[in-house]
Amino acid sequence: MITDWSAVPLTPSRSETICRRLCEAYPFLSYRCLGHSILGREIPLLFLGRGKSKILYVGAHHGSEWLTGGLLLRFAEELCIAVSGAQKVFGIHIPYMLENRMLCFVPMLNPDGVAIAQGETTEGDLLAERRLHMNPSGDFTHWQANARGVDLNHNYDAGFEEYKKIEVENGICGGAPTRYSGEYPESEPETEALCGFIRTAAPRLLLTLHTQGEEIYYAASAGVPGSRATAARFAALSGYRVAEAEGPAAYGGLADWAAASLGIPSFTLECGRGENPLPSSDMPLIYAGLRRLFFESTIM
Secondary structure, eight states, rough: OSTTSSSSSOOOHHHHHHHHHHHHHHTTTTEEEEEHHHHHEEEEEEOOOOOHHHHHHHOOSGGGGTTTHHHHHHHHHHHHHHHHHTEETEEHHHHHHHHHHHEEEESSHHHHHHHHHTTOOOOOOOTHHHHHHHHHOOOOTOOOSSSTOOGGEEEEEEEEHHHHHHHHHEEEEEOOOOOOOOOSSSSSSSHHHHHHHHHOOOOSSSEEEEEESSSSEEGGTTTTTTTTHHHHHHHHHHHOOOOOOOGGGGSHHHHEEEEEHHOOOOOEEEEEESSSSGGGHHHHHHHHHHHHHHHHHHHH
16 A cells, blocks of 8 residues: 555655655546645645546645545545456445546645644745744644644635634634634635635535544535435444534634535544544544545445
8 A cells, every 4th residue: 555554644745745656556546736835835636537526525624633634545545446456345336436426635735734733844934933923832733724823724704704703702813823714715825726626626525524523514504405414324334423513613614615605515524533633543443434434425
């Protein structure tokens, strides 16, 4: 397997390398640069399948949640192996399914945030001193935001103005390790690139992965037909609990924006249990628990 979980953590450079190696090993998998982060890192986007009906998987909105990128890369590789062997997985004939579907993977939307959380330094990073003012302890292990302190999963146009009031109530007035939504929706190059792709691609289903809590969220207020039933099916396949986001987590998220603005059935998977960042040793067990959900999502 190219996605070797023994070589951890999943850094931005390793994520990009794995994406390119997968495309070399499996020519039917294609690579595209979705866009660039603030510090100039590529945001990889993988395509698998020839169908017009697209399904989108997004990982690592938050720096300390890099593990989600590893889950998506392992899923993509397992799909490629099944294509090469003309295999069925959970009764799904993968090559036939991919004649009718195109699966799109963004393993690491926030590569700068991941690098920061892992203690990497970036040459020419003019924002490093600013981040120290945001995070005086100097411990960036739990960093969630992008390089300039914007929490990408609050940077979508979903209850954005309401959330601004919550920020003030919580004393968040600018860039921070987490929870700051930015100056306006899609102010960040990472979210702007993803939203632009979603508007163009119009996926039939969107799954965004976070850690942790073993919960599944969907935008109940958006009223997208079938979302509740799909969430229940995902829960049955994974053992996770269907829940509704509360407090700050209920505002500005990708799934809420895609469902409310574009009518796309959208779901947030809170993968695993524990305290972020989850240890890399949890990854195989988390993937095993979500494997059936991942495969069945391709035919929903």
